[in-house]
Amino acid sequence: MDQELSARLGPDRLDTRWLGRALRLYDDVPSTSSVLAEWAASGAPHGATVVAARQSAGRGRQGRSWESPVGNLYVSWLVRPRRPVAEMAPLSLVVGLAVAAVLREATGSDDPGLKWPNDVWIGLRKVGGVLLESRIHPSPSIVVGLGLNLLTPPHGWERELRGRVIALDECAVAWTPAQALLRLLPRLEADHDRFENEGLSAFASSLREYSLLDGRRVHIERAGRHQEVEVIAIDASGGLRVRSDDGIERIVHAGEVHLGEIRA
Numbered sequence: 001m002d003q004e005l006s007a008r009l010g011p012d013r014l015d016t017r018w019l020g021r022a023l024r025l026y027d028d029v030p031s032t033s034s035v036l037a038e039w040a041a042s043g044a045p046h047g048a049t050v051v052a053a054r055q056s057a058g059r060g061r062q063g064r065s066w067e068s069p070v071g072n073l074y075v076s077w078l079v080r081p082r083r084p085v086a087e088m089a090p091l092s093l094v095v096g097l098a099v100a101a102v103l104r105e106a107t108g109s110d111d112p113g114l115k116w117p118n119d120v121w122i123g124l125r126k127v128g129g130v131l132l133e134s135r136i137h138p139s140p141s142i143v144v145g146l147g148l149n150l151l152t153p154p155h156g157w158e159r160e161l162r163g164r165v166i167a168l169d170e171c172a173v174a175w176t177p178a179q180a181l182l183r184l185l186p187r188l189e190a191d192h193d194r195f196e197n198e199g200l201s202a203f204a205s206s207l208r209e210y211s212l213l214d215g216r217r218v219h220i221e222r223a224g225r226h227q228e229v230e231v232i233a234i235d236a237s238g239g240l241r242v243r244s245d246d247g248i249e250r251i252v253h254a255g256e257v258h259l260g261e262i263r264a
């Protein structure tokens with residue numbers, strides 16, 4: 001087991017009530033979310049957490065893979081929701097906000113923010129991503145997966161990622177995965193409880209403050225259709241309110257959003 005993780009993350013070190021109190025640490029797994037899903041099927045409690053030093057088959061949204069070399073944070077935690085699973089989709093925004101808030105504190109800048117629906121960006125580059133996977137049977141559960149870039153690869157980013165991703169070390173924050181978790185988990189727990197008790201409306205002002213897309217032109221891709229629109233704001237339900245060139249406003253609930261012009 002990864003020495004740094006196990007030395008720093010004992011339950012007595014974590015300032016949380018339920019998140020990460022049941023904790024499994026690994027050197028190498030296919031995906032922390034898959035390992036946690038198996039644990040959930042055999043009774044893992046609310047807040048059970050899986051951390052790995054690296055993943056060999058990390059998953060991103062939309063069926064993409066998530067490159068997972070040693071040095072970054074790969075963590076998944078289990079939510080046994082008190083609300084119907086269908087009402088829990090905005091949890092990805094709440095998680096993104098919590099991560100961005102911790103990164104604002106750490107970097108001392110307002111650059112970290114939320115890119116709807118579940119990316120954390122610094123400036124206009126992605127530093128982290130959130131993946132929610134829910135099940136209804138045999139009992140409702142949600143596996144929340146978070147990947148956070150801490151280290152720039154020694155030989156730089158692959159060509160297709162260059163200019164589009166960033167790691168925290170570029171902002172002069174030198175965190176190990178354990179140091180990142182010790183800061184993130186208490187905030188994630190507090191914001192999760194607030195969301196379950198009060199709903200997304202409790203985060204309305206944070207959403208305005210942290211949303212990096214507001215006022216920008218983006219292109220939206222959904223079911224093979226592309227459209228350029230202007231983003232107005234994240235709305236009370238967690239959807240993205242946009243205005244198309246004919247002036248019509250609507251709320252987008254799913255799909256990919258890219259900055260700038262439609263890509264060929």
Ligand code: BTN
Pocket residue numbers: 030031032033034055057058059060061062064066073074075076118119128129130131144145146147148
């Ligand atoms: C995305 O932006 O596409 C979401 C990326 C989520 C990656 C994390 S890393 C920990 C957890 N395990 C996985 O296989 N995926 C998530």
